[in-house]
Amino acid sequence: MMASASGALAVSQALNRLAREDRGRLLAALISRLNDIQLAEDALQEAMLSAVTHWSRSGVPASAKGWLLQVAYRKAIDRLRRQKTANKVGADMAILACGEDFEVNDHEIPDERLRLIFTCCHPALAQKSQVALTLRTLGGLSTTEIARAFLDSETAMGQRLSRAQAKIKAAGIPFAVPDAAQWPERLNAVLAVLYLIFNAGYSAGPAAGHDLAEEALFLGRILDGLCPQEAEIEGFLALVTINHARRDARIGSNGETVPIGAQDRALWRRSEMNAGLALVGQALSRGRPGPYQIKAAIAACHCEGAASDWPQIAMLYGALLEFEPTAIVRLNRAVACAEAGADASSIDGALAELDAIEAALADYQPFFAARAELQARRGRMAEARADYAKAIEMTRCEADIGFLQERMARL
């Protein structure tokens, strides 16, 4: 009795660990064989279920991943055979012709996750679907967990995932790493997805279920391991590492967002921060600048010294504009210029720049929060109050509302 209970526990622990650490790798290996994400997912799910039965009886096999892969592959072939009479396509026939020979040891499983990441983050898919697919296939999150993280219903998220998988198949989105000409743009799309995941975790906080900030770091490290020495990936990791090191300081005692300049630096996690700062240097030393490296350098300028280095930050936003010529980057540069100058004329310069981009940012809450701040510094309290009110009206995040209300009350 005791032996079987502890055996069952060992099996469920082994499976949980595999689901967490190796699911993406197993799935990618299966997809590269089957060319069908849905089929690979279903087959792996089935294999995990039969592992519970088999392993409880005969123990966890020495080559557990190899066992799962082989069983999943057989399950997939069974499924294909069952559909045989329905609609048989050429590719499936080729898979069946290959037979069931997919016996591999753990260390021989090819790592196809890079191809999987690029498939999931293909620009032919809606970005929200890219995020969901990446979390599902590489992060191993359940549909329920993803739905909860993005405040979607489980049904809607399930439909989004299956529509995305159907499009990959029907539109011929390849399971492939892009060629050199497409690489920078496609890598940027992958990093944008990881950054969205990080920021979703950052604004929800670790209390809200699965910690998406940790998840983004986990995925970023996988990506870094798959393409070592890629400066933009290092830049991305540096950026999220630095921001994540400040997690204990960014929410005040009343639950309000604390801006970086007012954070208690004693709460920053020093060793994580130093690791992030070192990564910025390492990425930049490769001499291939890119948007994530610049954003990481900006984050570093906020954290390295005793206070933010605004002249340097303003310059970096100028450099970022060359990669991302957007109104949001212009807004950030204007704010940095105002902070760097800190006299009436530089604030007026920033306000003039804000006038020029107002139309493009009419739905962007930080625009009004920033303008309110600048107006207040020029003593225009009525204008500042109106902008704070507008910003509060546009904010969903409780912590940000708290911060804005506090700023408005101070006027």
Added chain:
Amino acid sequence: MKYMLLIYNDPAREPAYGTEEFKAMMNGYFALNQKMNSAGILLSGEGLAGVETATSLRIRAGKVETMDGPFAETKEHLGGYYVIDVPDLDSALRYAAEIPSASHGTIEIRPLMDYNPAG
């Protein structure tokens, strides 16, 4: 896989006939046609006469209704198409990016329906 590349144009933004820009655009099309032909992936491709020549038809309650004009009143109209046979969406996208009209119009990439999957 077979894909149709549908070329949508806004006539107001297209280079005018006889200008240098128009010549450059046409040369771009000639070069692309040649490239697709020599790669052996071009199945067909045509340009359409202007949208002012379009006639639309539908049958409602058993009656044929014939109307002047295109199906939808939009700024960008279907102006031509290519049908190509390439391995995957990425290669279709690479060709689509070389269509001269992509720089002022929009190219929609659609896989053709496969009526005989057993092939």
